[in-house]
Amino acid sequence: MSTILPTPTDVGRAAERIAGYSRRTPVLRAHVDGLPVVLKLENLQLTGAFKLRGALNALNAGERTDHVVTASGGNHGLAVATAGALLRLPATVYVPESVPPAKARRIEATGATLIRHGATYAEAAAEAMAAASAAGARYVPAYDDPLVIAGQGTCGAEAVADAPDVDTLVVAVGGGGLAAGTVLGAGERDVVAVEPENCRALHDALAAGRPVDSVVDSVASSALGATRIGAMPFEILRSSGVRSVLVTDAEILAARDRLWEEFRLAVEPAGAVPFAAWLAGRVPGDLPCLVICGANADWVPA
Template identity: 70%
Template sequence: MITTLPTAASVAEAAAAVAPHVRRTPVLRAEIDGRPLVLKLEHLQRGGSFKLRGAVNALTAGPRPTHVVTASGGNHGIAVATAAASLRLPATVYVPVTAPEAKTRRIEAAGARLVRHGATYGEAAVAALAEAQAPGARYVSAYDDPAVVAGQGTVTAEAVADAPEIDAVVVAAGGGGLSAGAALASGGRTVVVVEPEGCCCVHRALEAGRPVDAPVDSVAASALGATRVGEVPFALLSSADVVSVLVTDAELLAAQDRLWEEFRLAVEPAAAVPLAAWLAGRVPGERACLVLCGANT
């Protein structure tokens, strides 16, 4: 049961907490097909994705743990391993056996103990939660944690500060942490939540009025493959005026290619999801900021 939700003030506090450990990633003002847009280059973040922000904020909030445990499809595990190393804490990361080698290799390189368990993220998470019952352990959720959501909100806070002219913030959604953080930090700007048609737990939840299970079948599934939106993100997103958009795998792969062809930006499929929606004309506003969230596959 949710007891406390993060706020815009939580994001400001998180910005101070994460600043020593993360990069302030740049924004790129650009134009495609004669239309202006702003790209937030978060794929340049330490660990290769925005996830480091939430992990650091979670581990610096409250008492210092003796051990860190998490479950991940890849990017969150890299982030937790990187954050734990930065804070000099031991970490264990559970991943499903389907996790991409490119991501599991980085988890181990960051110094964490890697455990491959189960065919799905959910099965890996059950095992991780069992280990996290040990005294002094801290389980860091990939998205269903107020401190994690506040940390992810610092991406949008930076974008708004560095490009105040933007009128929309466009983010890819997995379990909802990045999009909920964007809703907190957008300063009243439109937040567009984009998902592949085959991985759309936020869209399904907003339609149903509650978190529900959704299929996981997309080329972006290693990053966006949550089967159900988190309770904390859903509480925030359902009370905010967000726009939910779906894209096809063909559209997001074409957008990934376009980022390379136009700007020589190499991102993973999940990071191209916002551009796919923008290219398809599904993003409102005159000057949107697209968050390129990761580059780990």
């Protein structure tokens, strides 16, 4: 993995590489409880989550490979599998045994090979990296990679281009790729990182001054369940002064339900995390943009 941190220029290059493959998802302006807010509807992305952006950028840059391997809690795996299908590259995706059925089903539907291994993302990733090395295949990290981070940054860049009056961007955090990319694509706007109380890799890393192992126990852990924040995202986030805001599982589920009731948006718990923080009054700014990052769950609104 390169140790050179990506830049806003890299986000612009990523936008060119993924054009024609990813969707430019819309922004929705609304008033909730009398306050204005903007939603970036990345739940409408081709794979149902923002992760396709980073996967496409990683696979479209540099030398062509014959086979790609990755590990994921679900959304990144689906992104790499879909990007592989779009670019006609065979893909193998390792997931924890706890992977939600909706995500496993969609990964297999792309034609990728799905392998369940271990109880956590970290265990699946260790096995995937070993398998990729043994097979001479390319391993695509979920978040600790400059091309992946730059690709995720195109989401924030689109949001501020389509809603230039927003003053804050709010994103959920797992391994940190989206948050770090958003810092690069936000055009000097404030970025707020939101995490579940018991799935708080960035929060714990900021307290320790370095990435450390963190507990993974949340309704949003299938998407945000990184045991440790990525080293590269952490460096970008720490140097930019991004702070971590915590929300409870109850707040996440209430926000998910309200996204359905208010907007008829059916999202997975991770997709509701920024909205949960905003509803709780923990987001600064006069006009924040909340990135609704994913919708890959078997949840059906009552």
